[in-house]
Amino acid sequence: MKITTAYMGEVEIKPxxxxxxxxxxxxxxxxxxxxxxxLSEGSAYQVLQSLKTTELAFIITSPYAIIAGYNFEVEDSVIQALDIKNAKEVAVFVLVSLKDTLENSTVNMKAPIVLNIENQKAKQIILEEDYAIRHQLAVDKKEV
Known part of the structure; x- marks a missing residue:
């Protein structure tokens, strides 16, 4: 099926x-x-594109590329809601808040998106752990 995206025009996706x-x-x-x-070939960043609203798209990335020791407990209610059977089914992403430059951009480490890659169910959760909502993004410009 074809969708129209905020950043890439029309793209073909599979259900x-x-x-x-x-x-x-x-x-x-x-x-x-x-x-x-x-976002681009080999990039650490992806676009989370809404299917309902073309203009709604978020830049996401792996929190582990930003904080090597990033760790949190997933509540049982989230495990049940996403039908997670084991840790290998889980991918975690954080939202990037783009500013005028990448060096000034931030990521929300406090509210990651947990995705079950087996069934494509996802949920954004708010952590009890002490992570920042606006964690400074420290990246090499060449990575984007």
Whole structure:
């Protein structure tokens, strides 16, 4: 199926690529279906594109590329909601807040997106752990 995206124009996706947020994202509760697209070949960043609203797309990345020891407990209710059977099914992403330069951009380490890669169910959670909502993004410009 073809979709129109905020950053890449029209792209072809498979229905199996659709990520489902049962309750949407905080602040975007009506946005329940997204697709994850690479920002560019070999990039550490992806686009989380809404299927409902073309203009709604978030830049996401792995928190482990930013904080090597990033770690948190996933509550049982999240494990059940996403039907997670083992840790190998889980991928974690954080939202990037783009500023005028990458050096000034931040990532939300406090509210990661947990994705079950087997069934494409996802949920953004808010952690009890002491991580920053606006963690400074320290990247080499060449990586993007």
């Amino acid at each position: 199996t690529q659709i990520i489902k947020f049962e309750h949407g994202l905080p602040g975007f509760e009506d946005e329940k279906e997204f697709v994850q697209l690479p």
